Amino acid sequence: MGEAEAKGLAAKEASRRLAHLSSDVKNRALLAIADNLVSRQQEILWANERDRAEAEASDMAPAMLDRLLLDADRIAGMAQDVRSVAALPDPVGEVFDMRTLPNGLQVGKRRVPLGVIGSVYESRPNVTVDISSLCLKSGNAVLLRGGKEAINSNLALARVLQEAAYAAGVPEGAVQMVESTDRAVVDHMLKMSGVIDLLVPRGGAELVRYVASNASVPVVAGGVGVCHTYVDRSADLEKAVAIVYNAKVQRPTVCNALDTLLVHADIAARYLPLIGREWAKAGVEMHCDEAALQILSDVPSLVLTPASEQDWGKEFLALVAAVKVVGSPDEAIEHIQRYSSGHSEAIVTEDYSVALRFLDEIDAACVYVNASTRFTDGSQFGLGAEVGISTQKLHARGPLGLRELTSYKWIIFGSGQVRP
Amino acid sequence: MGEAEAKGLAAKEASRRLAHLSSDVKNRALLAIADNLVSRQQEILWANERDRAEAEASDMAPAMLDRLLLDADRIAGMAQDVRSVAALPDPVGEVFDMRTLPNGLQVGKRRVPLGVIGSVYESRPNVTVDISSLCLKSGNAVLLRGGKEAINSNLALARVLQEAAYAAGVPEGAVQMVESTDRAVVDHMLKMSGVIDLLVPRGGAELVRYVASNASVPVVAGGVGVCHTYVDRSADLEKAVAIVYNAKVQRPTVCNALDTLLVHADIAARYLPLIGREWAKAGVEMHCDEAALQILSDVPSLVLTPASEQDWGKEFLALVAAVKVVGSPDEAIEHIQRYSSGHSEAIVTEDYSVALRFLDEIDAACVYVNASTRFTDGSQFGLGAEVGISTQKLHARGPLGLRELTSYKWIIFGSGQVRP
Numbered sequence: 001m002g003e004a005e006a007k008g009l010a011a012k013e014a015s016r017r018l019a020h021l022s023s024d025v026k027n028r029a030l031l032a033i034a035d036n037l038v039s040r041q042q043e044i045l046w047a048n049e050r051d052r053a054e055a056e057a058s059d060m061a062p063a064m065l066d067r068l069l070l071d072a073d074r075i076a077g078m079a080q081d082v083r084s085v086a087a088l089p090d091p092v093g094e095v096f097d098m099r100t101l102p103n104g105l106q107v108g109k110r111r112v113p114l115g116v117i118g119s120v121y122e123s124r125p126n127v128t129v130d131i132s133s134l135c136l137k138s139g140n141a142v143l144l145r146g147g148k149e150a151i152n153s154n155l156a157l158a159r160v161l162q163e164a165a166y167a168a169g170v171p172e173g174a175v176q177m178v179e180s181t182d183r184a185v186v187d188h189m190l191k192m193s194g195v196i197d198l199l200v201p202r203g204g205a206e207l208v209r210y211v212a213s214n215a216s217v218p219v220v221a222g223g224v225g226v227c228h229t230y231v232d233r234s235a236d237l238e239k240a241v242a243i244v245y246n247a248k249v250q251r252p253t254v255c256n257a258l259d260t261l262l263v264h265a266d267i268a269a270r271y272l273p274l275i276g277r278e279w280a281k282a283g284v285e286m287h288c289d290e291a292a293l294q295i296l297s298d299v300p301s302l303v304l305t306p307a308s309e310q311d312w313g314k315e316f317l318a319l320v321a322a323v324k325v326v327g328s329p330d331e332a333i334e335h336i337q338r339y340s341s342g343h344s345e346a347i348v349t350e351d352y353s354v355a356l357r358f359l360d361e362i363d364a365a366c367v368y369v370n371a372s373t374r375f376t377d378g379s380q381f382g383l384g385a386e387v388g389i390s391t392q393k394l395h396a397r398g399p400l401g402l403r404e405l406t407s408y409k410w411i412i413f414g415s416g417q418v419r420p
Numbered sequence: 421m422g423e424a425e426a427k428g429l430a431a432k433e434a435s436r437r438l439a440h441l442s443s444d445v446k447n448r449a450l451l452a453i454a455d456n457l458v459s460r461q462q463e464i465l466w467a468n469e470r471d472r473a474e475a476e477a478s479d480m481a482p483a484m485l486d487r488l489l490l491d492a493d494r495i496a497g498m499a500q501d502v503r504s505v506a507a508l509p510d511p512v513g514e515v516f517d518m519r520t521l522p523n524g525l526q527v528g529k530r531r532v533p534l535g536v537i538g539s540v541y542e543s544r545p546n547v548t549v550d551i552s553s554l555c556l557k558s559g560n561a562v563l564l565r566g567g568k569e570a571i572n573s574n575l576a577l578a579r580v581l582q583e584a585a586y587a588a589g590v591p592e593g594a595v596q597m598v599e600s601t602d603r604a605v606v607d608h609m610l611k612m613s614g615v616i617d618l619l620v621p622r623g624g625a626e627l628v629r630y631v632a633s634n635a636s637v638p639v640v641a642g643g644v645g646v647c648h649t650y651v652d653r654s655a656d657l658e659k660a661v662a663i664v665y666n667a668k669v670q671r672p673t674v675c676n677a678l679d680t681l682l683v684h685a686d687i688a689a690r691y692l693p694l695i696g697r698e699w700a701k702a703g704v705e706m707h708c709d710e711a712a713l714q715i716l717s718d719v720p721s722l723v724l725t726p727a728s729e730q731d732w733g734k735e736f737l738a739l740v741a742a743v744k745v746v747g748s749p750d751e752a753i754e755h756i757q758r759y760s761s762g763h764s765e766a767i768v769t770e771d772y773s774v775a776l777r778f779l780d781e782i783d784a785a786c787v788y789v790n791a792s793t794r795f796t797d798g799s800q801f802g803l804g805a806e807v808g809i810s811t812q813k814l815h816a817r818g819p820l821g822l823r824e825l826t827s828y829k830w831i832i833f834g835s836g837q838v839r840p
Binding site: 216 | 618636781786794815827834836
């Protein structure tokens with residue numbers, strides 16, 4: 001039996017008791033984890049140093065190196081996130097849709113954990129803590145497989161999590177971290193039907209696609225965001241500058257950042273120079289269609305490139321945006337429907353009917369009117385935290401919080417009823 | 421391009437407009453379908469006669485032949501079911517979990533159709549009408565592939581459905597029926613990612629397993645029911661006889677019928693003869709463990725067989741039940757957890773704490789106290805109808821009604837918010 005399978009089975013075993021653990025014990029365990037992350041930070045930092053030394057030796061890009069870095073602040077931030085999860089209401093046991101049928105049967109649904117959540121993820125070690133704490137709170141065991149580049153950090157974090165949780169009464173085995181960095185482990189996890197109840201890949205588009213197309217276990221895939229913002233002819237241009245600037249610049253390397261800006265032709269000549277100048281200050285490179293190029297070519301100090309077909313539907317994850325002038329809301333909606341990855345799409349408009357049409361017709365996890373797509377996030381939406389963002393329609397869509405890590409069972413209270 | 425693919429793409433195209441169709445048009449279409457099923461019943465009955473002639477020629481079992489049969493009564497029943505679906509509330513467009521965040525963003529979820537529902541099913545032609553009407557009501561297009569033995573009936577039904585629906589304003593292409601009876605079509609449908617948004621297999625265990633393990637499109641699998649009823653020492657024996665009799669006898673060929681009866685040792689000597697005699701009148705054969713055999717061997721006119729290991733966890737779909745005496749609720753729960761298919765499980769007890777424990781600990785789609793497992797059904801649960809019964813935990817569990825054919829999107833009403 002391989003390591004992943006042995007640990008998966010141990011997680012499955014633990015999940016049976018974890019499902020019935022009281023909220024009190026789970027919350028005590030989460031607070032103990034938060035405390036121990038801080039009090040044992042030295043061993044985490046040492047492990048992280050080893051990862052970073054290896055990463056530097058292998059010439060890792062500075063942005064990736066930064067994602068790998070742990071320091072006292074970041075560990076304090078992780079501990080704070082765990083405390084936030086402890087403070088959230090426990091989803092397990094919630095009874096809903098309960099009603100009494102004409103025959104007297106009382107029928108309803110009770111929320112239950114899924115069982116074992118698997119996760120395959122890259123780079124940032126805080127994912128280890130995020131996913132573990134959300135799974136613990138929702139009564140799920142977890143089988144983690146982090147990236148090779150963060151293996152020492154992840155193992156140190158897992159050790160702290162496990163020891164704190166088990167000492168607080170969480171069934172042993174509830175948190176499992178695969179030690180092997182062999183790529184074959186991932187392939188093995190993808191096929192662990194009956195052990196892994198839900199697999200959540202977190203990482204680049206390539207990893208997510210690989211997992212989604214090769215897994216025989218249930219997967220919630222997402223995280224690839226080709227996000228459009230359409231500035232309508234009726235837009236408040238000041239709001240439109242603030243929203244589009246924020247959507248691109250506030251954190252360009254993430255999935256909910258703007259990729260393509262669509263602007264109505266009637267206001268393009270006024271709006272594009274406004275946003276262009278702001279973006280230029282932040283170093284944004286604009287890949288423009290012909291109409292946008294014509295408008296912007298006179299504006300000094302912009303970085304302009306003619307857009308190619310490859311720019312539409314591209315997730316840039318950088319200070320680059322594709323820009324297109326459209327003749328109507330219809331053209332904008334058509335463009336979005338064609339190129340959207342179903343993540344987050346926005347319109348800026350003061351036209352009530354156009355706003356409602358956009359909300360109706362755009363088929364994406366999150367559809368915005370007059371706000372930045374950067375809000376697509378479990379914490380921002382008030383879910384407390386998230387294990388990922390789903391761009392599929394089945395099971396859950398958008399940010400995956402505690403509730404999305406659960407299922408339900410029908411419970412039926414009878415008094416002797418039989419079916420006629 | 422194969423037939424399934426061409427029809428799938430046509431369904432996809434139709435689904436985009438169907439998603440925004442008003443409840444009025446959908447309901448008018450459903451009522452027109454109901455009317456036309458009755459007014460055009462002669463062409464349906466002729467087609468059904470051809471199917472039955474072929475089935476008789478191929479020596480089909482009488483039970484199967486009966487499932488295939490359509491007559492005026494059954495068609496009237498189908499029409500009535502369609503009218504019931506029309507009378508249900510439209511799930512599409514429902515807004516829920518809406519709230520205003522501290523920054524003024526109004527964030528909520530709006531229910532949307534899934535897109536294209538595929539279904540691969542066997543035998544009973546009424547499935548064609550059931551699934552089509554539920555999909556139509558929930559704004560989904562449908563790609564159907566019925567069993568070879570019912571191909572003429574299914575095509576006739578689909579023709580009536582299509583013509584009535586399209587005349588009433590449903591986008592053409594919304595209801596698609598594959599004409600080819602080539603088995604390869606099923607394999608093709610299993611791989612139609614990006615076209616089929618959800619595939620629901622309906623039929624025997626073999627079909628369901630085949631679809632679940634070979635599909636790359638999302639599947640909600642279920643319908644295999646190994647159902648236990650545990651009669652506790654504190655059970656009201658009269659209720660226990662009525663419930664257990666009903667669960668086995670009322671319709672033995674379906675997934676929610678009883679397969680294994682577990683009886684507490686303290687009452688086995690009193691209870692088993694009572695249920696044994698009732699079952700015997702209905703022709704139920706009992707596969708008994710040693711303890712049950714000993715108790716029942718004196719009772720006249722029972723059909724008893726010693727149980728073998730294969731009897732536990734077996735779905736009989738016939739007037740056969742496995743019977744086992746257990747020493748405690750723990751032993752009953754353990755047995756069920758080991759052999760359950762996660763469909764429907766019941767306890768008969770007057771002991772409050774044992775009842776709650778059973779509801780807590782049994783992990784199945786439907787968990788009953790003091791009622792027959794035969795109630796696991798969309799209509800019985802007040803969902804109006806069902807496209808199937810899910811025994812998986814992801815997306816939906818138990819009867820799949822209109823709501824389970826939908827997803828949601830997050831809708832966000834802003835007034836210029838940007839992320840700090």
